[in-house]
Each structure stands twice: as structure tokens, then as C-alpha cells.
Amino acid sequence: MSLNLTESMTISYFGEPWGEPAARHHRIPTPVGVPCADCGTPIVEGDQGNRTRFIACPNDCLHPEYAHRECMLLRVFGHQMGCCACNNFTNIGNARAAAILFWQLHGARFDKM
Numbered sequence: 001m002s003l004n005l006t007e008s009m010t011i012s013y014f015g016e017p018w019g020e021p022a023a024r025h026h027r028i029p030t031p032v033g034v035p036c037a038d039c040g041t042p043i044v045e046g047d048q049g050n051r052t053r054f055i056a057c058p059n060d061c062l063h064p065e066y067a068h069r070e071c072m073l074l075r076v077f078g079h080q081m082g083c084c085a086c087n088n089f090t091n092i093g094n095a096r097a098a099a100i101l102f103w104q105l106h107g108a109r110f111d112k113m
């Protein structure tokens with residue numbers, strides 16, 4: 001199984017530095033209070049994550065989107081690791097709870113990512 005994040009997903013990161021993002025990309029302030037693009041839960045101080053992309057709006061400005069590290073990895077790798085809706089994994093409560101459980105089960109293998 002190959003685990004590769006695309007360049008666009010690791011452009012900037014927030015929270016405690018880890019692995020590849022810290023080595024190759026720049027750290028941005030934690031966007032406290034901004035809802036995670038994946039789970040909808042507001043980001044709090046101490047979370048880790050990435051600025052995932054910019055959304056163009058009708059006023060011609062670009063709005064950044066942020067996501068928790070574990071939410072993003074769940075979205076990208078959850079299916080191939082059996083942690084997805086196909087396996088009833090995401091029915092455990094809410095999207096944030098699912099991502100945290102995913103992280104408890106599989107987070108160690110993403111140390112460098």
C-alpha cells in the first residue's frame with residue numbers, strides 16, 4: 001500500500017510540527033475557531049492540521065480552508081484501511097469522533113506525514 005499525500009494537501013500546516021510537512025513546508029498560526037473542512041468542528045489551540053486549499057468566491061477573493069490532520073488522513077486513506085462508511089466505521093457518532101478513533105488505531109503509521 002502506498003501512502004502519498006498530494007503536494008497541495010501539505011502546503012502549510014499548523015500545530016506542533018511533524019514529519020514531512022515540517023521539513024518541507026511552512027507553519028501557519030492555528031486558525032482557532034475556524035470549522036474543519038472535513039468534520040465541521042471548530043479548530044482549537046493544540047490541534048494539528050493543514051491549510052488544504054483556497055476557495056474562490058464570487059467577489060474574486062480566495063478563502064482558505066483548513067482541516068485537522070487526522071480528519072484529512074481519514075478522508076484520504078479511510079476506505080483502504082477499512083475505516084469508512086462501507087464498514088460502518090463512520091457511524092460511531094460524528095465525523096470528529098470517527099477521525100479521533102481512526103487516529104488512535106492508525107495514527108502511528110502517519111508519523112512522517
Ligand SMILES: [Zn+2]
Pocket residue numbers: 036037038039040041067068071096099
Ligand atoms: Zn476535523
Ligand SMILES: [Zn+2]
Pocket residue numbers: 057058059060061062063
Ligand atoms: Zn470572498
Ligand SMILES: [Zn+2]
Pocket residue numbers: 078079080083084085086087
Ligand atoms: Zn469505504
